[in-house]
Each structure stands twice: as structure tokens, then as C-alpha cells.
Amino acid sequence: MTHDLEQELRRALRPLDPSPEFTARLLGGLTTARDTATAVRRPGWHPMALAASAVLAGVLGLLLYQHQQRERAHAQLLEALSITSHSLDRAYRAVHWHGSDAGEHGG
Amino acid sequence: MSWTRRILGWRTLCVACAATCLSSAGLGAELPLPQFDSLRARASDSVVISLDEDMLRLAGQFLDPSDPGDASAKAAIRGLTSIYVRSFSFEKPYELPSAEIATLRSQLAAPHWRRVVQTHSEADHSDVDIYLAADGEQAQGLVIIVTEPREFTVVSISGAIDLARLHSLEGHLGVPRLPATR
Numbered sequence: 001m002t003h004d005l006e007q008e009l010r011r012a013l014r015p016l017d018p019s020p021e022f023t024a025r026l027l028g029g030l031t032t033a034r035d036t037a038t039a040v041r042r043p044g045w046h047p048m049a050l051a052a053s054a055v056l057a058g059v060l061g062l063l064l065y066q067h068q069q070r071e072r073a074h075a076q077l078l079e080a081l082s083i084t085s086h087s088l089d090r091a092y093r094a095v096h097w098h099g100s101d102a103g104e105h106g107g
Numbered sequence: 108m109s110w111t112r113r114i115l116g117w118r119t120l121c122v123a124c125a126a127t128c129l130s131s132a133g134l135g136a137e138l139p140l141p142q143f144d145s146l147r148a149r150a151s152d153s154v155v156i157s158l159d160e161d162m163l164r165l166a167g168q169f170l171d172p173s174d175p176g177d178a179s180a181k182a183a184i185r186g187l188t189s190i191y192v193r194s195f196s197f198e199k200p201y202e203l204p205s206a207e208i209a210t211l212r213s214q215l216a217a218p219h220w221r222r223v224v225q226t227h228s229e230a231d232h233s234d235v236d237i238y239l240a241a242d243g244e245q246a247q248g249l250v251i252i253v254t255e256p257r258e259f260t261v262v263s264i265s266g267a268i269d270l271a272r273l274h275s276l277e278g279h280l281g282v283p284r285l286p287a288t289r
Contacts, residue, residue: 073158073166080156080192081180084262084273087251091235094226 137265138214138250140191141207146259150195158190186267194260203254211261215250232256246270 018026139157147153158166163184170177184190195201215222215238224237233255240248246268253260264273 070165070169073162074169076156076158077163077166077170077184077190078176078180079154080158080190080262081183081273083154083156083192083194083260084190084251084264087235087253087260087262088237088270088273090233090253091224091226091237091251094228094233094235095224 137189138191138211138248138263139189140193140261140263141211143193143195143204143207143259143261145204145207146193146195146201149197149201151198152196154192154194156190156192160188163187163190183269183272185272186269187264188266189264191263192261195258197257197259200256201259203259208252211250211252220248220250240265 142155147155167181167184170181172178172181214220220238220240222236223239224235226235227233233253235254236250236252238248238250238252239246247265249262249264249268249270251260251262
């Protein structure tokens with residue numbers, strides 16, 4: 001009796017391949033669900049992330065360029081002033097030398 | 108007849124305006140220097156610096172007031188509107204670019220410009236000329252031309268120039284301080 005019941009259950013619950021209609025319906029449903037999810041997601045983060053990256057890269061590039069420009073101007077200014085001071089120094093020395101030379105010759 | 112007079116009158120007015128504009132432009136005493144490309148090609152070391160008012164302002168923003176050299180530089184450029192430097196060093200004696208120097212000297216003419224220092228040393232074959240453009244008692248333009256056997260330097264500065272301040276840069280920017288008297 002118990003054995004029969006068990007056999008009955010095994011028979012009733014045996015694995016069955018799905019019917020082709022069921023498979024087609026399931027796959028159709030999955031495709032629709034995936035399309036809907038993609039359609040909802042697409043207008044969101046991709047273009048915005050790209051735009052944000054481009055803006056960030058632009059801002060960083062501009063900051064770097066400005067920094068380089070300032071550093072270059074700074075270095076050029078110090079060099080220019082150094083050469084100016086050196087040239088004035090040359091003139092000062094020459095005038096001083098001529099002055100003392102004239103003084104020595106003059107008296 | 109009256110049209111001819113009118114045209115002549117307008118022409119005279121235009122010429123007068125142009126002369127006034129040129130004269131007021133000259134008061135700025137900005138003298139951009141030539142590039143001296145012929146020297147640059149042969150020099151072992153060359154420095155070509157052109158700092159207009161905007162670049163000076165930019166460089167001034169970057170100066171650190173806590174650094175003595177930067178603080179001196181900041182004080183020195185106060186009131187300046189441009190700095191042009193051309194400096195060339197050579198391994199062998201070089202030929203002066205006479206055409207470019209003649210053009211430069213022709214711009215440094217009276218009444219606006221005056222040569223205030225002219226020195227020549229036979230011993231080391233060097234010449235130093237200093238030209239000044241002054242508006243009243245305030246120096247508005249300064250040009251220094253240093254010619255040595257293996258070095259040629261021209262500096263042109265415009266704006267409200269304080270020579271004492273520029274000279275005070277000695278010892279701050281790698282230039283050795285000279286004894287006050289000898």
C-alpha cells in the first residue's frame with residue numbers, strides 16, 4: 001500500500017520537458033522584460049557620466065595649463081629681473097670704475 | 108576752393124591727432140625688442156623673455172611674499188608694464204647684429220629717450236649703455252645694452268621704474284651684492 005502510493009507519487013512528479021509553447025512564451029516574456037529595463041536605464045547615467053568626465057577633464061586641463069603658465073611666467077620674471085639687476089650691476093661697476101679712475105688721474 | 112580748404116583742414120586735423128596719439132603712445136615708453144634671431148642661432152646660451160603687463164600680473168600672483176627673493180621681485184615689478192630681455196652667450200667672439208642694434212638705437216632718440224650712461228672698457232672690451240625715458244621726475248622707460256666679447260644683453264623695461272628697487276635685487280636673485288664703496 002505504502003509502496004503503491006510512493007510509486008504513484010514518483011509517477012506523478014516525474015520530470016517533464018516543457019512544451020514548445022511554454023518555452024516560446026517564457027523566452028518572449030524575458031526579451032520584453034529586458035527591453036523594458038534597457039529602455040528605462042538608457043537615457044540616464046551614460047551620457048551624463050561622459051559629459052561630467054569631459055567637463056572634469058576640461059577643468060583639470062585648464063587648471064594645469066594656468067598653473068604651467070604661472071610657473072613659466074614666474075621663472076621668466078625671476079630670470080629677467082636677475083639679468084636686469086646683473087646688467088645694472090655691470091653699469092654700476094663700470095661707472096664706479098671710471099669715476100675712481102678719473103679721480104685718481106684728476107688729483 | 109572751400110572744399111579744398113576743408114579737405115586740407117581735415118588732413119591737418121588727422122595728422123595732428125596721429126601725432127598726438129604717437130606722442131602719448133611714446134609716453135608709455137614700451138620698447139619691444141627684436142628677437143635677434145641671427146645671434147640666437149649662434150649663441151651657446153640664449154635667454155629671450157617678453158613679459159607684457161598681463162604676464163607680469165600673472166607672474167606677480169605666483170610670487171610668494173614669505174620668500175625674500177620673491178618679495179623683492181614683487182616690490183621691483185610694482186608699477187612696471189613690461190620687461191623684455193634678450194641675452195646671448197657665445198663660446199667664441201661674435202659679430203654684433205649691427206642692423207638690429209642700429210634700428211634699436213634709432214628708436215632710443217631724443218627728446219623722449221636720453222642716454223644717461225655710456226661706458227667703454229678697453230681692458231675687457233665691454234660697453235654698457237643705459238637709456239632712460241622720463242616723464243617729469245619719474246622714469247617711464249629703461250633700456251640697458253651690454254656688449255662684451257662673448258656676451259650680448261639688452262633689457263627693456265617700461266612703467267613706473269624705481270631704479271633703487273631694481274638695484275636692491277642684488278643679492279636676492281643670485282646676483283652677488285657689491286660692496287658700497289671700493
